[in-house]
Amino acid sequence: MEMYRSHVLVCAGAGCISSACKSVQSALQEHIEKTGLENEIKVVETGCMGPCDLGPVIMIFPDGVFYRKLKPEDAAEIVNEHLLKGKVVTRLLHRPVGSEERVADFGQLEFFKRQTRIALRNTGIINPESVEEYIARDGYRALGKALSQTTPQQVIDAVKESGLRGRGGAGFPTGLKWEFTARANGDAKYVVCNADEGDPGAFMDRSILEGDPHSVLEAMAICGYAIGASRGYIYVRAEYPLAVDRLETAINKAREYGLLGDNIFGTGFNFNIEIRVGAGAFVCGEETALLASIEGQRGEPRPKPPFPAQEGLWGKPTVINNVETWANIPPIILNGVAWFASIGTEKSKGTKVFALAGKVNNTGLVEVPMGTTLREIIFDIGGGIPDGKKFKAVQTGGPSGGCIPEEYLDTPVDYDSLNKLGTIMGSGGMIIVDEDTCMVDLAKFFLEFVQEESCGKCAPCRIGTKRMLEILQRITSGNGREGDIELLEELSQGIKSSALCGLGQTAPNPVLSTLRYFRHEYEAHINDKKCPAGACQALLTYYINPETCRGCGLCAKECPAGAITGEKKKPHVIDPAKCIKCGSCQQKCKFDSIITI
Incomplete structure (x- = not known):
């Protein structure tokens, strides 16, 4: 067995790969070999470490030093100074927002130290293509324990008593879903992983x-x-080629080691897994549409009941959970029910992974105990809002969720608390917006997404969301009229009560939540023909400040409509009747003389 004094962990998640982490990795390996350290230092390609905005990133163990925003030319200094001489390269350390000092120990960074990692326990630490490294982190011990020490019912009971709820949507109790499937009659049963993650x-x-x-x-x-199934399917979208490749490698390695296939651990239990690659339709995140797609049919939802636990894949009892839900199962079996149930809140046990995106300093993946407040997630872990801007709202639950304003920042994040605010946990998307974001425009963005992704099977979703989108487009273009708000509310309630599937039923949520908390913005758009955030181009008026205009003429040359006139070295003016509100003049002005009112 090879022994190394240090490991250089290179984040090779899709985000860091897009930031050219492979070039950094190659440069590190090259300089390690040049200095003759290849027998002492091992470079390990890992999955996502979490802080996506800092990529490419590496961690050096056992030192615990975290370097960020690396370039290939940094590799020589890291190798020569840190790996050879033991001196930390200070300039490459992360400096948290608002701090004057750079932090060497990743465990002291707020982004990491405030997290509790269960689902993400191995990401960023092990080589995902090495089954040996997974086994070294207690991998497959839970499976061995289940097969050799417990009955199927005891496994189901453990999952039930842990309080684990589905991490992909409405939060249905996972153990109950397993129990329903185990008790259902069927000559065959199936296990399905929903990896059709489609929320923006x-x-x-x-x-x-x-x-x-x-x-x-x-x-x-x-x-x-636990349920008596011998075959499983992982349904993953084609936009995730790296995930598909690593899954294929993992399945082949597991079969090679006898961890999948026939007679696992010599117990007589047989289980195989296949991958099904989806075309990326958002509706296939709905479980019955997903099952139809696996079967080779058009990905459309069907009425429920019967539920998949009774009649799922090919009409057989089927358990469907999403990726994050599955990732929680081995630790629960291995560490016990009491351990998992001690984390989180009374009705929302364990942790939740969130993807922080939008107007926040630290974008990326975070995993926190249920009940952690929005303020802690966004400001303590996420580092707050960039450029000194003011926090305005956070969208949770993706297109099926809703917006939460500043007054609820101290709300604990759990299923019930979010539902009370008119939103959902969903799969864990968390999009932060600042004062420059128009909430009407944001609602329009999500409705555009839902409308485009609607399968079209039922009229409430196909036609209703189209009508809602047309109203929002009219409002944001300056043509809103009296009664539009009430019509949006009426359409929303009708769609929620009559759409076929959960995706259609939750489609109006972004509109309803923004109406609930930001109704004044809708009213300003409709009544005053103004966008309070200054984001809707059609509602802006461009004006040249005569006190700061130098008369350089650059704006007039840039204007495609010929709306700007004036003499050289004298203040220019914009003709509102000719202005097409493209914003080209404002971008060209060197003196910030062109403003919007």
Whole structure:
């Protein structure tokens, strides 16, 4: 067995790969070999470490030093100074927002030290393509324990008593879903992993598959034993090629080691897993549409009941959980029910992974105990809002969720608390917006997404969301009229009560939540023909400040409509009748003389 004094962990999640982490990795390996340290230092390619905005990033163990925003040319200094001489390269350390000092120990960074990692326990730490490294982190011990020490019913009871709820949507109790399937009659049963993560700004499931695929395979095998299934399917969208590649490698390695296949651990239990790659339709995140797609049919939802636990894949009883839910199963079986149930709140046990995106300093993946407040997540872990801007709202739950304003920042994040505010946990997307964001425009953005992704099977979703979108487009273009708000509310309630599937029923949520908390912005758009955030181009009036205009003429040359006139070295003016509000003049002005009112 090879022994190394240090490991250089290179984040190779999809985000860091897009930031050219592979070039940094190659440069590190090259300089390690040049200095003759290849037998002492090992470079390990890991999954996502979390802080996506800082990539490419590396961690050096056992030192615990975290370097960020690296370039290939930094590799020589890291190798020569840190790995050879033991001197930390200070300039490459992270300096938290508002701090004058750079922090060497990753464990002292607020981003990391405030997290509790269960689902993400291995991402960013192990090589996801090495089954040996997963095993070294207690991998497959839970499966061995389940097969050798417990009955199927005891496994189900453990999942029930842990309080684990589905991490992909409404939060249905996971153990109950397993029990319903186990009790259902069927000559065959199936286990399905829903990895069709489609919410804008969400990438939790992708990162687990890229960084710790064996955790999902082990969990699905445990479920197969518990419900009496011998086959599982992972439905993953084609936009996740890295996740698909690492899953395929993991499945092959697990079969090679006898951890999947026939007679696992010599117990007589057989279980195999196959990958099904979806075309990326948002509606296939709905469980019945997903099952139809696996079967080779058009991905459309069907009425429920019967639920998949009774009639799922090919009409057989089926358990469907999303990636993050599966990742929690092995630790629960291994560490016990009491351990997991001690984390979180009374009705929302364990942790939740969130993808912080939008107007926040520290974007990326974070995992915190249920009950952590929005303020802690956004300001303590996320580092607050960039450029000194004011926090305005956070959108949770993606297109099916809603917006939460500043007054509720101290709300604990759990299923029930979010529901009371008119939003949902969803898969864990958390998009932060600042004072420059128009809430009407934001609602329009999510409705555009839902309308485009609607499967079209039922009229409330197909036609109703189209009508809502047309109203929002009219409002943001300056043509809103009296009664539009009431019409939006009426349409929303009708769609929620009559759409076929959960995606259609929750489609109006972004509109309803913004109406609930930011109704005044809708009223300003409709009544005053003004956008309070200054974001809706059609409602802006461009004006040249005569006190600061130098008369350089650059704005007039840039204007495609010929709306700007004036003599050289004298203040210019904009003709509102000709102005097409493209903003080109404002971008060109060197003196910040062009403002919007």
